[in-house]
Amino acid sequence: MITPIFRIFDVEKAHLFYVDYLGFQLDWEHQYAENMPFYFQLSFRDMTLHLSEHHGDCSPGSAIRINIRGLKDYHASLSQKEYAYANPNIVKAPWGTIELTVVDPFSNRITFYEEIHEQA
Template sequence: MISIEHAKQMAKRLRTVLEARGQEVTHSTALELVAQQLGYKNWNTASALLPQETTPNAITFESPIPIVRMFDEAKAREFYLDFLGFHVEFEHRFEAGMPLYLGISRNGLNIHLSEHHGDASPGTTIFVPMHNIELLRDELLSRQYGYGRPDIVQQGWGKILEVHDPFGNRIRFCED
């Protein structure tokens, strides 16, 4: 995976190659060009989303996995699997008839759903930065989900597509 440091090195090499060809560019311009080549809107976005390089024995964190409360397994599967297009990573019950703990994922987004009292509170909001929000909206609308037809709302800083699950939780898909 490309890190911020790797992207900066790419920008430095780009400047060197362009200067050798008589095309002088600033470091800032080279960073912007590299960010666009990597699929980001600009360098600010790339530097916010690209991982930092870590040193050995450093404290590091991975992407958090939100735990969302659910109360009805069938409704949860209808919403998260059938409508949103997630797939099941794992299912866990301590024994038959006990609450379900369900791990789901889609394209790098992981969510855990839990029937366990105390794991999470209903009314949670998950903020999900993403790319190609229009494609997601079109996909969701094509599924004709009976309890929602989400649409994109343009904000001053970007686009939001918000969906509400049957348990009062929200997922805000966002693209800047």
């Protein structure tokens, strides 16, 4: 299993985006000592994601793709939330997927996608 790491700069903004808005679950958090950076593990369905305030772990502006079933239902649930900083739409990609891209407060990009099977 591969676990991507995204760089974050604000724990509260990360929590609002990933947990409250996107519906990720906070599995655990770690901080070596007070006034030290945080490191988190989040999960969403069958995948995990790490968020790090540590400057050497990764660079902001990364991107991942998450294959999920029920993308239209997931989009509908996001649309009902009152998150002021995002209002993503589903797009149909020429390679046979529908996709929903969100950008977190730290310029990291997540594209949720689902393969579509069109009838001939």
